[in-house]
Amino acid sequence: MIVLNDYDIQEVTETISTFFGPLTDEQRDYVMQNFELRSYDKGEVLYSEYDTPLYMMCLLRGKVMISKQGIGGRPQIIRMIKEEAFFGYRPAFINEYHRTSATVNEPSVIGVIPNSVVKEMILNNNSLAVYFLKQLASLLGDADALTVSLTQKHTRGRLAQSLLALKDKYGVEEDGCTLNIRLSREDLANMSNMITNNAIRTLSAFASEGLIDIAGKEIRIIDEEKLRKVSQIG
Numbered sequence: 001m002i003v004l005n006d007y008d009i010q011e012v013t014e015t016i017s018t019f020f021g022p023l024t025d026e027q028r029d030y031v032m033q034n035f036e037l038r039s040y041d042k043g044e045v046l047y048s049e050y051d052t053p054l055y056m057m058c059l060l061r062g063k064v065m066i067s068k069q070g071i072g073g074r075p076q077i078i079r080m081i082k083e084e085a086f087f088g089y090r091p092a093f094i095n096e097y098h099r100t101s102a103t104v105n106e107p108s109v110i111g112v113i114p115n116s117v118v119k120e121m122i123l124n125n126n127s128l129a130v131y132f133l134k135q136l137a138s139l140l141g142d143a144d145a146l147t148v149s150l151t152q153k154h155t156r157g158r159l160a161q162s163l164l165a166l167k168d169k170y171g172v173e174e175d176g177c178t179l180n181i182r183l184s185r186e187d188l189a190n191m192s193n194m195i196t197n198n199a200i201r202t203l204s205a206f207a208s209e210g211l212i213d214i215a216g217k218e219i220r221i222i223d224e225e226k227l228r229k230v231s232q233i234g
Contacts, residue, residue, distance in 0.1 A: 022127035046102040055112040056089035062108025077191040160231035
């Protein structure tokens with residue numbers, strides 16, 4: 001991790017304008033006085049389970065995955081963080097430790113604000129409190145949908161949903177079909193609640209059926225309509 005001291009404050013505030021919107025001018029200045037920009041390499045851990053939540057984080061560039069350790073130490077990827085999204089603050093609101101871990105998936109730039117600063121401002125700004133209520137409500141809805149998927153869908157449906165979720169969150173490259181993220185087979189398996197061998201076999205099946213094309217860690221979605229049908233059928 002490297003702290004970036006030379007950055008454009010105006011550019012950062014514009015990037016995370018959804019957060020600054022509910023703030024007063026005085027609070028906005030207060031945030032920037034306590035704001036720190038950091039650069040992380042792939043594989044670095046931002047926080048681990050049972051760590052004390054110190055910062056609210058905002059992913060400005062790159063990709064971060066949130067996971068939770070399961071039975072036997074096998075990780076379950078809970079979600080991937082998209083750019084300009086905030087994370088890491090939930091446990092601070094209820095004074096508990098982190099229940100998940102956050103790991104950098106590719107070189108990333110992340111802004112951090114002490115959770116103590118965020119909590120102080122929420123107490124003095126109802127609009128900011130409503131903002132976070134909406135954020136947490138959205139995460140709860142996503143968690144409910146994920147629970148149904150991981151417990152009721154078969155392996156094909158789970159993996160299809162994971163691929164589509166990655167497309168919806170990160171988009172595709174200039175060719176219009178290559179996912180704009182590279183994940184290992186193990187990560188895809190952990191995201192889909194599968195063992196790695198099953199994920200590999202299912203990806204190969206999707207490729208043979210003309211749903212996707214695979215080149216190393218690159219995955220191209222060839223027939224999105226059919227892939228969505230596989231996800232819906234489960």
